[in-house]
Structure formats: structure tokens, C-alpha cells
Amino acid sequence: MGLVGISRGTRAGRGISKKTPATRQSILLAAARVFAARGYEAATIRDIASAVDLLPGSLYHHFASKDALIEELYRAGIDHIIKAVQEAVEGVDDPWERLEAVCRTHIETIADGGLLASVLSKDLPAAPPELVEKLVAERDRYDKVFAAFISDLGKFTPLEARLLRLQILGSLNWATRWFRVGGRLKASDVAHAFVRNLRGVGDNLKPHVEKRARVKARDSSR
DSSP states (O other), X not given: OOOTTOOTTOOTTTTOOTTSTHHHHHHHHHHHHHHHHHOTTTOOHHHHHHHTTOOHHHHTTTOSOHHHHHHHHXXXXXXXXXXXXXXXXXXXXXXXXXXXXXXXXXHHHHTSSSHIIIIITSOOOSOOHHHHHHHHHHHHHHHHHHHHHHHTTSOOOHHHHHHHHHHHHHHHHHGXXXXXXXXXXXXXXXXXXXXXXXXXXXXHHHHHHHHXXXXXHHHHTX
């Protein structure tokens, strides 16, 4: 189930009949807002039910628990961002251009003030280990998709690829702290500069790495 089309400023439950299928979607949106505002640990089912003008008992008809709510939020969010980045790279052959498209889409998706910005860009909640394990598994689905774009750039050891993925994703997620939709910088500007700098560092390091390798080979031959 996705939450595509629900954006910043939409009030969960407004104009939605309690008897329509949209109620489940409005509950998820309300949960995302409440979790973002109060934190997962402090938020209650009553808070979420109140946000959509439901009684707590009526909310339980749709979701068995608060854990079930955040698990579906993560699943919907990951489905959404995976679909978005896959669509962004369609027809793009150059691996660096593909990474730039992915970075742009990642920023656009989590910085729009909606579901991903309010839930997925935050640290995992202090929840029971079995729930955290499920949320990590959802995040891992996107990590695997992202890792494929890293591997397209060249040959890396598993550790190098993992560290590079963590570095890039960490930088992209941090962008939610300073990037503003509609501001002077566009997501495409940030992604272009980010990938250009990343690529430039690699290109600048290459001659030094090759020089050290030649020196090491010469010394070992003595």
C-alpha cells in the first residue's frame, strides 16, 4: 500500500468518510504526523485516532497495534522511494548520471515534508527488538537497490562499497536538515554538485594511489 499523492499540509481525515477505503490511508498519514511530532515511543493509539476523528476501538479495526502502524508506514515508504528511483534512472546509461538521478530523487522524496521526511529520515524508534528487526529489513530493501547503483561505478571490495553507500546515504538523509523545497537550490543542483564532488575526489585520488602502488612495487623488487 502506498501513500503517493499525500503531501505536506494535508490534514488526515479531512473530507474522508469513515466508511471509505481511504480511511486506512488517512490513518497511516495521521500516524506519520503524530510519530514525527511526538516520537514513536510517546505517541499513542488515542492520539492517532483523534487525528482522524475515530474512536480508538475503530482504529483497531484497521490496525492491530501501534507497531503494525509503523511497520506498514515503513513498508509503504520504502515501496514509494524504490519506485521513484527506479523510474528516475529509466533510459540513463552512464553510471554516474544514474547515481545523480538517484540522489536527486532521494532528496526530493524525503525533503517534501510528507511520509518519508517525517518517518524514514529519522532514527529507528526505541521499540521491541522484533519490531526494530522488521523495520531494518524494510530499510535493507532500499539499501540493496542503492547498493546496485554504487556497484555500477566500478570495482569495490565489499567493505569499500558498504562504506561508500553509508557515506552517500548519510549525506542525502542529512539534507533534510537544511534543504528547503522551493528554495534557492533545487534538488537537481544539490545532486549534481554532490556527485561531481564525489567523482572529483575519486579522480584526484587515482594518480596518487597509482603512484603509491608503483613506489611499493619498486621497493619490493629491491
